[in-house]
Amino acid sequence: MKNIVITGAAKGIGKACVNYFLNNGDNVIALDIDKTALSELSLENAQLSMFNCDVSNSKNVKETIQKAIESVGEIDVLINNAGIQRYSTITETTEEEWDLVMNVNLKSAFLCAKYTIPSMLKKGKGVVVNVSSVQAFITQQKVAPYTTSKTAMLGLTRSIAVDYAPNIRCVAVCPGTVDTPMLRNAIKESDNPEKVYQECIDMHLTKRICPPEEVAALIGFLASDNAGSITGQSFRVDGGLGIHIGGN
Ligand code: NAD
Numbered sequence: 613m614k615n616i617v618i619t620g621a622a623k624g625i626g627k628a629c630v631n632y633f634l635n636n637g638d639n640v641i642a643l644d645i646d647k648t649a650l651s652e653l654s655l656e657n658a659q660l661s662m663f664n665c666d667v668s669n670s671k672n673v674k675e676t677i678q679k680a681i682e683s684v685g686e687i688d689v690l691i692n693n694a695g696i697q698r699y700s701t702i703t704e705t706t707e708e709e710w711d712l713v714m715n716v717n718l719k720s721a722f723l724c725a726k727y728t729i730p731s732m733l734k735k736g737k738g739v740v741v742n743v744s745s746v747q748a749f750i751t752q753q754k755v756a757p758y759t760t761s762k763t764a765m766l767g768l769t770r771s772i773a774v775d776y777a778p779n780i781r782c783v784a785v786c787p788g789t790v791d792t793p794m795l796r797n798a799i800k801e802s803d804n805p806e807k808v809y810q811e812c813i814d815m816h817l818t819k820r821i822c823p824p825e826e827v828a829a830l831i832g833f834l835a836s837d838n839a840g841s842i843t844g845q846s847f848r849v850d851g852g853l854g855i856h857i858g859g860n
Contacts, residue, residue, distance in 0.1 A: 613659075615684050616835070617641045617677070617728055619667045619720060620694030622649035624792025625743060628824035629691055632832045634659055641680045641687075643667055643724075644694070667694045667720035668712075677727040687731040689835045692721035692765075693743040697794055702756045710757050717761035721768055729772075732780055739835045740782040742769050743827075746850040748786055750858035762786075766846050773844030781843040783834045788850030789815070790822045817852030 616633045620626040621642035633640050634657055643665040644650045650662050661683060665676040681687065695717045698709055721742055732738025744765040751759050765784055772782035789795060789812045802808040813819055830849050833839055848854050 613637055613639060614688035614835075615639045615641065615680075615686065616689040616691065617643065617680065617687055617724065618691045618693060619643045619665075619724055621662075622646050622653055624794055625787070625790060625824045625827045626691075626693045627653065628828035629693065629831055630660065632825070632828040636832065639684050641684060643676060667724060668715035670723055673720070673723040674727050677724070677731070681731055686735045687728045687738065688735065689739045689741070690724055690728045690732075691741045691743070691831060691835070692724055694720055695743065695761075695794075697755070697758050697798060699754045699798070700756065701754055704754075705757055713757040713761050717758070718764050718768070721765060725768075725772055729776060729780060733776070736779055738776075738780045739839075740769075740772055740780065741831050741834055742766075742782070742784045743831075744769075744784045744786045744846060746786050746788045746848055746854045746858075748784075748846070749848070749854045749860075752857075769846065770844050777843065781839070783839075783842060783844070784846035785827065785831055785834065786846050786848045786850060786854075787827050788822060788848070788853040790824050790827055792824050795821070815853055815857065816850070817856050820851065822849060822851060 616638050618626050618629050621630050622644035630640050630642055639659045642662045645666045647664045663676045666672050698713050742765045745762040747759045748763040748766050769782050769784040799805045799808050827849050
C-alpha cells in the first residue's frame with residue numbers, strides 16, 4: 613500500500629486517478645481548490661483523505677503536504693495533475709492570465725515536488741508523475757500560455773529525473789483530448805458545440821475521445837514498481853493525435 617498525492621483530484625483525470633489508486637488499495641491524498649467538488653468525491657473510504665488546497669500557493673502547498681504526512685506517513689507518489697486551459701494568442705493574453713496559467717499548470721508542479729520529494733527521500737524511493745499534454749508536441753492556434761506551460765512540464769520532468777536518480781523516478785503523461793469537465797466546458801462555450809465535439813473526435817486516429825480512466829491507467833502503471841526502469845520520459849495517451857497533426 614502506497615501513499616499517493618493527487619492534485620486537481622476532484623474532477624476529470626484527477627478523479628479517475630483517485631478511483632484507480634483506491635481500487636489498487638493505496639492511500640490517496642486528494643488536493644483540489646474546488647471544495648464542493650472535493651466533498652462530492654467522498655466515498656466514505658478510510659483510505660481517502662481530502663485537502664482543500666490551491667496548489668499554486670506556496671504556503672497552502674507546504675502546510676497541506678505537512679498535514680498529509682502527519683496523517684498518513686511519508687509520500688510514495690506525487691501526481692501533478694491540476695491544470696487550467698485558456699484560449700488566447702500572446703497579444704490577447706493579459707499578464708494576469710499568463711501568470712495564472714503558469715502558476716496553476718507549472719509552478720504548482722514545482723511546489724508540490726519541492727515539498728514531497730524530501731518525504732520520498734526519507735523512504736529512499738518515490739515517483740513523480742507530471743500531467744502535461746500532447747500540446748507539448750503539437751501547437752494549435754490560440755493556446756499560447758497553455759502550450760508553453762505544458763512544454764515546460766517536460767523540462768521539469770527531466771530535471772527531477774536527473775537530480776533525484778536513482779531514488780526517485782519522474783515521468784510525464786501527455787493526453788490528447790480527454791472527456792472531462794475541462795473539455796465539456798470548453799466545448800459548451802464554443803460557437804457550435806456539436807461541430808467542435810465532432811472535430812475533436814475526428815482529429816484522433818482512434819476516432820474517439822479518451823475516457824479519463826485510460827489516462828489514470830497509464831499513470832497507475834508508470835507509478836508502479838513494474839515501471840521501475842522508466843524515468844525522464846514522456847508518454848502520450850492521445851489517440852495518435854500527436855503523430856497525425858505533429859508528424860512525429
Ligand atoms: P478538469 O478541469 O476537468 O479538472 C481539473 C481539476 O483541477 C479540477 O477539479 C479543478 O478544481 C482543479 N484545479 C484547478 N486549479 C487548481 C488549483 N489552483 N489548485 C488545486 N486544484 C486545482 O481538467 P482535466 O481535463 O481533468 O485535466 C487534468 C489535467 O490534464 C490538466 O493538467 C490538463 O491540462 C491536462 N490535460 C487535459 C486534457 C483534456 O482534454 N481534458 C488534455 C491534455 C491534458
